[in-house]
Amino acid sequence: MSAKIFTDKDIDLAPLLDKTCAVIGYGAQGRAHALNLRDSGIRVVVGLLPKSQSRVRARHDGLRLTTTAAAVRRADLIFLALPDTKMAEVFTKEIAPHLQSRQVLLFAHGFAIHYRTIIPPKDVDVIMVAPKGLGPMVRTQFVAGGGVPCVVATQQDASGQARPLALAYAKAIGGARAGVIETTFREETEADLFAEQAVLCGGMSALVQAGFEVLVEAGYQPEVAYFECLHELKFIVDLMHREGIRGMRERISETAKWGDITAGPKIIDASVKARMKELLEEIASGQFARKWLRESATGKKRYHRLLEQAARQPIEKVGARLRERMPWLEQEP
Numbered sequence: 472m473s474a475k476i477f478t479d480k481d482i483d484l485a486p487l488l489d490k491t492c493a494v495i496g497y498g499a500q501g502r503a504h505a506l507n508l509r510d511s512g513i514r515v516v517v518g519l520l521p522k523s524q525s526r527v528r529a530r531h532d533g534l535r536l537t538t539t540a541a542a543v544r545r546a547d548l549i550f551l552a553l554p555d556t557k558m559a560e561v562f563t564k565e566i567a568p569h570l571q572s573r574q575v576l577l578f579a580h581g582f583a584i585h586y587r588t589i590i591p592p593k594d595v596d597v598i599m600v601a602p603k604g605l606g607p608m609v610r611t612q613f614v615a616g617g618g619v620p621c622v623v624a625t626q627q628d629a630s631g632q633a634r635p636l637a638l639a640y641a642k643a644i645g646g647a648r649a650g651v652i653e654t655t656f657r658e659e660t661e662a663d664l665f666a667e668q669a670v671l672c673g674g675m676s677a678l679v680q681a682g683f684e685v686l687v688e689a690g691y692q693p694e695v696a697y698f699e700c701l702h703e704l705k706f707i708v709d710l711m712h713r714e715g716i717r718g719m720r721e722r723i724s725e726t727a728k729w730g731d732i733t734a735g736p737k738i739i740d741a742s743v744k745a746r747m748k749e750l751l752e753e754i755a756s757g758q759f760a761r762k763w764l765r766e767s768a769t770g771k772k773r774y775h776r777l778l779e780q781a782a783r784q785p786i787e788k789v790g791a792r793l794r795e796r797m798p799w800l801e802q803e804p
Contacts, residue, residue: 477651479642484511486632487639490575493518493546495539495561497525499606500579501552504644505534507613511643518542520565539565548575548636555580556767559588570595573630577640580663581656584626586760597627598637601659602646613645621646622654664754669747678738679704683786693789701790 491514494505501517502525509515517529518539529536543549543566551558551566562583570576572594579601583589591597602609604619612619621644623637630636641651667673679701686696710719720728753759766774781787794800 474652477638477641477647477653479647482638482642482647482651483635484639484642486635487513487548487643490514490547490636491516491545492548492550492640493542494550494552495519495542495566496552497523497529498552500602500609501525501550501606502528502532503602503606503609503613504550504552504579505529506532506610507644508640509534510613513643516542516545518565540569543569543574544571546574548577548640550577550579551583552579555582555588556764558583562589567592575630575633575636577637578656581624581626581660582664582760585656585660586757586764588764591627593627594629595627596630596633596636597625598633598640599624599626599654599656599659600637600641600644600646601663602644609644612649616648618645618648620649621651622659623651624654624656624659626656661751661754664759665747665751668754668759669750675704680784680786687785693785694793697786697789697793701786702793 492508493516494501495518497517497519505515505517516535516537518537519526553561575596576591578599581599601622602619609619621641623641625633625637641647682700683696687693710722
């Protein structure tokens with residue numbers, strides 16, 4: 472059954488209008504949410520650690536700025552705009568001691584709640600509003616009169632108003648202009664992690680790398696391999712983003728289309744799907760979260776080693792040299 476899509480006309484902003492929203496953290500999502508909330512007429516205060524490098528930017532943006540603890544004490548709704556691996560520590564030290572009954576904890580990703588690195592008290596609401604786009608896009612689309620689609624979820628409803636608040640918040644940051652879909656913390660977390668690992672980041676990066684290596688090992692020039700396997704990927708992804716897979720196929724050559732529908736299933740075959748299912752099982756069981764949290768807690772040595780190894784691959788050297796000759800890439804959105 473298809474999900475219901477909520478738009479501006481379906482959502483009342485009233486549940487949020489008398490609230491003060493604290494944005495804890497001022498990275499890409501935190502800044503976008505804070506500015507969009509303010510422009511929607513919502514009271515906003517930004518809570519940052521005294522040594523945070525984001526303080527200058529928050530002040531420059533004209534937002535009320537204070538410490539994390541003071542922001543929590545002042546707010547009705549607290550948005551934790553923090554990395555997954557740092558969120559639990561900040562919550563324990565700076566947020567939990569100051570929480571009051573019927574306050575609202577809001578997350579843009581379900582990781583901390585689903586994997587229980589944060590366990591909120593029972594007398595607060597716990598909701599999620601997750602834009603399906605990067606923070607800068609959340610802001611630029613809002614300013615342009617549009618919005619980025621959002622998913623919302625209610626994990627804990629102590630006040631009886633958690634769901635209307637989540638929907639109102641999604642509207643206030645512009646999400647309802649594009650569409651809002653209800654989900655759960657579990658579905659959002661597991662689907663998001665799976666997509667990052669199997670398709671958007673891990674799968675795509677590995678596919679590009681493998682294609683480049685196959686061509687180079689067969690004697691093709693690295694520069695040609697780079698253009699064919701990485702550079703032109705943007706054109707196809709942009710088409711898919713705007714038109715879907717079918718629309719992309721309608722806009723490429725007949726030869727490319729024939730290669731797509733005949734060769735694609737040979738590359739992404741049943742064995743790949745089987746490994747994807749294994750990956751999903753690791754995520755759903757919590758195995759991935761435990762490994763990642765352990766890696767983070769022990770200094771991220773393997774994490775940094777793998778990133779350094781990847782950065783030394785020939786495709787990176789070839790790409791850097793070619794991109795120097797295309798300064799117009801820096802002007803692309």
